Amino acid sequence: xxxxxxxxxxxxxxxxxxxxxxxxxxxxxxxxxxxxxxxxxxxxxxxxxxxxxxxxxxxxxxxxxxxxxxxxxxxxxxxxxxxxxxxxxxxxxxxxxxxxxxxxxxxxxxxxxxxxxxxxxxxxxxxxxxxxxx
Amino acid sequence: xxxxxxxxxxxxxxxxxxxxxxxxxxxxxxxxxxxxxxxxxxxxxxxxxxxxxxxxxxxxxxxxxxxxxxxxxxxxxxxxxxxxxxxxxxxxxxxxxxxxxxxxxxxxxxx
Numbered sequence: 518x519x520x521x522x523x524x525x526x527x528x529x530x531x532x533x534x535x536x537x538x539x540x541x542x543x544x545x546x547x548x549x550x551x552x553x554x555x556x557x558x559x560x561x562x563x564x565x566x567x568x569x570x571x572x573x574x575x576x577x578x579x580x581x582x583x584x585x586x587x588x589x590x591x592x593x594x595x596x597x598x599x600x601x602x603x604x605x606x607x608x609x610x611x612x613x614x615x616x617x618x619x620x621x622x623x624x625x626x627x628x629x630x631x632x633x634x635x636x637x638x639x640x641x642x643x644x645x646x647x648x649x650x651x
Numbered sequence: 652x653x654x655x656x657x658x659x660x661x662x663x664x665x666x667x668x669x670x671x672x673x674x675x676x677x678x679x680x681x682x683x684x685x686x687x688x689x690x691x692x693x694x695x696x697x698x699x700x701x702x703x704x705x706x707x708x709x710x711x712x713x714x715x716x717x718x719x720x721x722x723x724x725x726x727x728x729x730x731x732x733x734x735x736x737x738x739x740x741x742x743x744x745x746x747x748x749x750x751x752x753x754x755x756x757x758x759x760x761x762x
Binding site: 545548580582586 | 722
């Protein structure tokens with residue numbers, strides 16, 4: 518099967534709407550078809566991968582740990598927009614430790630998070646063949 | 652809606668035989684789900700089922716077969732981390748079938 522460059526653009530907070538969870542589901546499906554996948558986290562979307570999420574107060578499932586499994590699905594490119602973090606008073610330290618294992622480098626764990634500025638994000642988006650926005 | 656009777660309790664199943672309430676799972680429920688499909692669970696089956704439950708506990712998703720295969724290889728050794736072995740235990744597909752007995756939802760992307 519031909520491989521295409523897919524980008525999933527996440528702009529919404531993880532809870533309150535179903536966008537983040539739906540995006541994650543589609544990402545997992547696309548991964549099952551061996552596509553070249555990257556994720557983008559922009560605007561409130563950066564909250565999707567913050568550490569220490571606790572959903573007990575809203576009675577919803579906390580699915581944030583699922584992002585940690587994406588490395589197992591060979592998803593190793595998670596672009597996070599620097600400006601979006603800064604506008605929300607967040608730093609890269611507020612994000613979960615998301616890694617993938619490099620089979621060609623003795624299964625060394627490498628970070629999947631790639632910090633980019635707005636301009637760089639636009640350039641990465643321009644390279645994509647399929648862009649899905651959530 | 653289908654259901655499973657166990658120790659006088661009725662456990663709800665969806666149209667494909669997966670648990671509606673994941674919290675209603677016990678090892679006995681796993682046995683009964685397998686028995687309903689004429690499968691006798693061995694220790695080897697349980698290794699995979701327990702592994703799936705731990706995986707779900709940690710990541711909140713049921714892994715795709717490819718991911719399961721890789722992860723089992725890492726955890727239980729190369730001899731078990733291949734699809735031939737997993738299909739010998741779960742001929743209807745390790746994702747689909749083992750997840751059902753483990754009380755997990757059907758893996759995302761599994762058709």
